[in-house]
Amino acid sequence: MKQLIGNLKGDRVIWSFVALLALFSFMPVFSASSNLAYLGHGTGNTLGYLVKHLAHICIGFGIIFVVHKVPYHYFRALSKIGLPVVWILLLYTLVKGTVIAGANASRWIQIPFVGITFQTSTLASLVLFIFVARYLSKTREEPIDFKESLKELWAPVFFTLGLILPANFSTTALIFSMVLMLVFIGKYPIKYIAFIVGSGIVFLAFFVLISKAFPESRFFSRVSTWSSRIENFTTDKPDEDDYQIEKAKIAIASGRIYGLGPGKSVQKNFLPQSSSDFIYAIIVEEYGLLGGLGVLTLYLLLLFRFVIASHKANTLFGKLVVIGLGFPMIFQAMINMAVAVELLPVTGQTLPLISSGGSSIWMTCFALGIIISVTKKDEEIEEELKVAAKREEALQKLIDDELASEEVLNSDYSIEDKAANPMDAVLNK
Template identity: 80%
Template sequence: MKQLVNKLKGDRVIWSFVALLALFSFMPVFSASSNLAYIGHGTGNTLGYLVKHLAHICIGFLIIYWVHRVPYHYFRAISKIALPVVWLLLAYTLLKGTVIAGANASRWIQVPFIGITFQTSTLASIVLFIYVARYLSKTKEENEPFQTSFVQLWIPVFITLALILPANFSTTALIFAMVMMLTFIGKYPLKYIAFIIGSGIAMLAFFLLVAKAFPDSRFFSRVSTWESRILNFTTDKPDEDDYQIEKAKIAIASGKLGGLGPGKSVQKNFLPQSSSDFIYAIIVEEYGLVGGVAIVILYLLLLFRFVIASHKANTLFGKLVVVGLGFPMIFQAMINMAVAVELLPVTGQTLPLISSGGSSIWMTCFSLGIIISVTKKDEEVAEELEEKERRKEALQRLIDKELAEEDLAGNEKEEIFEEEPMYSIEDNSKNPMNAVLNK
């Protein structure tokens, strides 16, 4: 075990927080999966869901380990190549119209021959954030005109968002907000950022107008869902989402301070998506306000560690990568918890590293692997500097030793010359060779 830990490079604090969140996830997932176990005349056995979640977590940590060993600057070039591939996947996802268990799941595609469903927008967000970080770090010292940056930066951003928007508004809004934050941190001109925000709002308004004009089109089928969720959030109109929120609030109110205890949730049997979108409500019901606050603190500490890692990164690209991949993870967690307590409309965002699900866990772990790779590079640079200092000190000690030996040898020679008398040709009487010559 000690050897395995020693092989883990990078920020050990980030490793620790990720491990804590993953370990904590097993109890609420095991408990909240009971309603899934009864769906379709099931037996109610949740052990299979626990094993499945364990497999997802184990694969996720393998992803972190493999990715963190790759130098993070490799992803700089990969993002430019991967972005068109992501567009093809998003277009395929948009056209495919996958249905899972009779429900609209147009945000997912099914991987052939494996049967795993995969949400392409999560991969698209990672690639897009790295691409934006790459562009901002490349143009830091260059004053490119807005027309050039619009073509190289904003057209790829808008293409990606346009392919995600019809199926997932909340993810589109989150990605757009994070891109704006990245450009602000990357010191992109504020007047251009304001123009892009205005353009994004105008494009969204145009999309909604077209959706109103063609309400029966499959591409605009999610617009009515968005409207109902917003209306349900702002009014008292009963709806399916209202049912979810009511059950979530009952679960939170039942938890009180200390909770009902692990596995003793009642609302998990009535709350849809209790193991994914609304798992925070089950956590508060079983572990109380103490457990709910503890989860919030863990995510905030992880955010604080991301800030430290970004500050320590020795390149602008590394700083932006940590911000672009780390901050959305925390904001997604806050959105999930805000939905559970009805501070935001229902969005369908999972709780990173805690909610059940394969692709969401794996993409989160992929992002964490890249972030840890940045911190690992910083460690390597620090170790190289320390090694250079050690070598410099060793070389200096060696030079000092040689100089000391030379000084000692010089002193001994001087002493010899002082002790042995020097004889001249004239003073033959004192010359010891005369005795030999005389014989």
């Protein structure tokens, strides 16, 4: 165990917070999966879902370990190569995407021969954030030409978002917001950002207008869901989302200060997405207000650590990568919690590292591996300098010892020669 911990490089505080969130996730997932167990095979036995979640977490930590060993600047070039691959996957998802876990959108693809479903938008967001960080770090020392940035930066961004939008508006909005935050931090001119925001609104309005003209098209099938969710959030019109929100609010109210206790949630049997989208409501019901605030505090501490890691990064690309990959993770958690308490309309965003699901956990771990790789760079340089200094000191000591031993040997040989050959001494006289 000590050897394994010794092989973990980078920010140990980030490692600790991630491990705490992952360990805590087992009890809520084990408890909240009961409705899926009843729907799946009618027994209500959630042990299989717990084992599945354990496998996802173990694979996720394996991803962190492997990725954090890779120098983060390698991902600079990989983002440019990976973007066309992501476009192909997103296009395939639009055409051949599948629906899982009771969701009503085709956001996943089935990986052949292994039976694993994968949400392509999660990978697309990571590649896109690294791509934006690469562009901003490349142009940092030069004045930005807006026309050139439209071609090199915004055309790939809008094309990627356009492929995600038909199936997942909330993810598209989150990615677009985080890209805007990233370019703002990267010193992209504000007047250009304002133009991009206006263009994004026009693009969305144009998409909605086309959907009204072709309401039967599968490509625009989600637009009615978006509008109904926004309408239901601002009015008292009942629908399926209101049912979920009401059950989530009942769960939160039932938890009070200390909660009902682990595994004692009642509303987990009524919430359709109790182990993913609404798992925070189950956490508050079972662990109370203290448990809910504890989870929120962990995410805020992780955000604070990302800020420190970004400040300590020795390159602009490293700073932007930490912000671009770390901040969306925390904002996604905030959105999930806000939906559970009805501060936002239903979005379908999971709680990172806690909600059940394979691809969401793995992509979160992939992002964390890159972030830890950034924090590892300074640590490695310091260790190399210390090791080099120790080696130089040891080499100098060895040289000094060799010189001292040679002097002693030379003096010893002269004494022995005189003692062994007395005639030489007489002849020399």
